[in-house]
Amino acid sequence: MRFIPDRFKHNGLFIVMFFITVMMIITVSVTITWTTIRMSEQFFIKKFSITNSKVMNQVKESFESLNYSVVIASNNLLSSGNIRRVLTEEESNAEKMNSFFYMSQQMKHIKSNLDAYEIEIVVAGRNGVNYATERNYWPISDEELRKSVITRNTLEEPKRLMYQYDHRNNQITGLGDGNVIVASRALMDRISGKVYGSLYFAIQESEIRKFYSSYTSPGNNVYVLDKTGVIVSSNQGKLIGKKADNFLSYASGMKNNSHKYIIKNFMGKEQIILMEYLPSFDMYLFNVIDKQTAIGDLINKKEIVLISIGIVLVALVIVFLASRRLTNSLSRLVKQIANASKYDFHQYVCETDTYETRQIGNAINSMLDELHEYVDKLVLAQKQQRNAELAALQQQINPHFLYNTLTSIKFMVLQGGKEDTEATINALISLLQNTIGNVSETVSVKQELDNLKNYVFINQKRYGNRIKVNYFVAQDCEEHQIPKLLLQPFMENSFFHGFNHKPEGYINVLVWQEGDNLICEVVDNGDGMEGSLESNLPHTKRKQQLFSGIGVKNVHERIQLIYGEPYGVTISSKLGEGTKVRIYLPIKEI
Numbered sequence: 001m002r003f004i005p006d007r008f009k010h011n012g013l014f015i016v017m018f019f020i021t022v023m024m025i026i027t028v029s030v031t032i033t034w035t036t037i038r039m040s041e042q043f044f045i046k047k048f049s050i051t052n053s054k055v056m057n058q059v060k061e062s063f064e065s066l067n068y069s070v071v072i073a074s075n076n077l078l079s080s081g082n083i084r085r086v087l088t089e090e091e092s093n094a095e096k097m098n099s100f101f102y103m104s105q106q107m108k109h110i111k112s113n114l115d116a117y118e119i120e121i122v123v124a125g126r127n128g129v130n131y132a133t134e135r136n137y138w139p140i141s142d143e144e145l146r147k148s149v150i151t152r153n154t155l156e157e158p159k160r161l162m163y164q165y166d167h168r169n170n171q172i173t174g175l176g177d178g179n180v181i182v183a184s185r186a187l188m189d190r191i192s193g194k195v196y197g198s199l200y201f202a203i204q205e206s207e208i209r210k211f212y213s214s215y216t217s218p219g220n221n222v223y224v225l226d227k228t229g230v231i232v233s234s235n236q237g238k239l240i241g242k243k244a245d246n247f248l249s250y251a252s253g254m255k256n257n258s259h260k261y262i263i264k265n266f267m268g269k270e271q272i273i274l275m276e277y278l279p280s281f282d283m284y285l286f287n288v289i290d291k292q293t294a295i296g297d298l299i300n301k302k303e304i305v306l307i308s309i310g311i312v313l314v315a316l317v318i319v320f321l322a323s324r325r326l327t328n329s330l331s332r333l334v335k336q337i338a339n340a341s342k343y344d345f346h347q348y349v350c351e352t353d354t355y356e357t358r359q360i361g362n363a364i365n366s367m368l369d370e371l372h373e374y375v376d377k378l379v380l381a382q383k384q385q386r387n388a389e390l391a392a393l394q395q396q397i398n399p400h401f402l403y404n405t406l407t408s409i410k411f412m413v414l415q416g417g418k419e420d421t422e423a424t425i426n427a428l429i430s431l432l433q434n435t436i437g438n439v440s441e442t443v444s445v446k447q448e449l450d451n452l453k454n455y456v457f458i459n460q461k462r463y464g465n466r467i468k469v470n471y472f473v474a475q476d477c478e479e480h481q482i483p484k485l486l487l488q489p490f491m492e493n494s495f496f497h498g499f500n501h502k503p504e505g506y507i508n509v510l511v512w513q514e515g516d517n518l519i520c521e522v523v524d525n526g527d528g529m530e531g532s533l534e535s536n537l538p539h540t541k542r543k544q545q546l547f548s549g550i551g552v553k554n555v556h557e558r559i560q561l562i563y564g565e566p567y568g569v570t571i572s573s574k575l576g577e578g579t580k581v582r583i584y585l586p587i588k589e590i
Helices: 003-010 012-078 081-088 093-114 142-147 149-156 167-173 205-209 245-254 291-295 301-343 355-415 418-435 445-463 488-497 541-547 550-563
Strands: 119-125 130-132 162-165 180-188 195-204 220-226 231-234 261-266 269-278 283-290 442-444 467-473 481-483 505-514 517-524 532-534 568-574 578-586
Touching (some): 012 093, 012 119, 012 283, 081 119, 081 180, 081 195, 093 130, 149 180, 149 195, 245 283, 355 418, 418 445
Parallel strands (some): 467 505
Antiparallel strands (some): 119 195, 269 283
């Protein structure tokens, strides 16, 4: 049972090469197959859409022909003086009978322009006189007509011939039966501009459907929508009068579509949608074709996939045999190298098989001859280097601190004050005894804070008590060991650089335990600076001035040298708000 894992372990290169090759072959095959099917679909859809676009144009021409006939008829009605007189003047019953006779004769003549279509005409005057060529064709009473939305919209735009769907009629007649589209226009005197009535051309929806019914089939449907999104005509009669807002979104999306079509999910199926705008009707003509019905039988996806799978399988067999042959000799060499550690690197590898593996074996044997000597020298050199670096860092910190402290005492002597000078010198003596005199690399948190308090005492004697220092230390942290002179450089920075613009402030020293880490912070509310920085790597001139001190730099380097890269110093600051220095240390004995 242990033989199989070891075998795979020593054949890792073969497994990786084979796996990568398999993934590449499968990826390329799937991509090519998908691209082929996709491009084929797009090709057929494009050709199909071009053909259907021509059909849509023919249907659109039929709509325009209807509109042209309606425009001619409406212009004849507008120019008829007899009709205007009947709709504007008050007449006796005998005169009305005579006028209606002439009006009916004239209506028959005007309606002859519409003989190609089944359309009835209704005129209504402001004087209450109404006339219809066939009242049963569009069953609406005079009162209903006067109060209808169709009449209101017509009178709001008297110069425009508009087409509107009679929603009222759909509610009366039921699902899709007797639907009427009304072309209406105001009767207006061309000279005075006074509206004296309105005219209506009632067009049965079935008449509109004749324009495209010969082009529809199962899976190929046509919808005519008005600008409000209501379906006013369709070969799907049950949808007439229904709202279809998604079609309006398709229309807005297709205005800038160079392909003249889009593919969307509609009624639970993926559909090819084509659209034409009918400007004369202010309506949209949609042709919706089921994608599966249109191109499903043109592309044999199953056959394409099976061919691709067959090609992939043949390629995998070839790749397996070729890769295995190329990596056998290398696998044997890897197994020998892996076993070398069991013999303390004294077991040589066999220099056989291919030229490349022989050269590698020869190089490895030469390397083994020198390995022990090199390792011994390296260990000794690293140990010496670490000791030298630690000693150099310690020697850099002590003179730097001593120089700044003696400078402070110098100013105090110049200012006078024997008692203050004596107290400061005593504080310095105590500080030197615990830093320079103590050869240990680490001290307890309590000892470091005692040293820090002496340092703060010296600086407060020099600068006064304008900068207050507070200490917040958890009791369970006082005996933890930390590197010596850890906090002093940051306290020095706050005293010398943190309060150049503010007259007073505070510095807080905080020490607490957080999990397996010891956190030390030096926080002031001084001048601060823009942005923040990690460790001691300043990026601006202002930051370089504040944090380029040798003590600050070496604190971070000492921590990482002793504990490793996860630990060290981070500094964050905000201009005008202050600076926070956080030191991360592990909790363990050094």
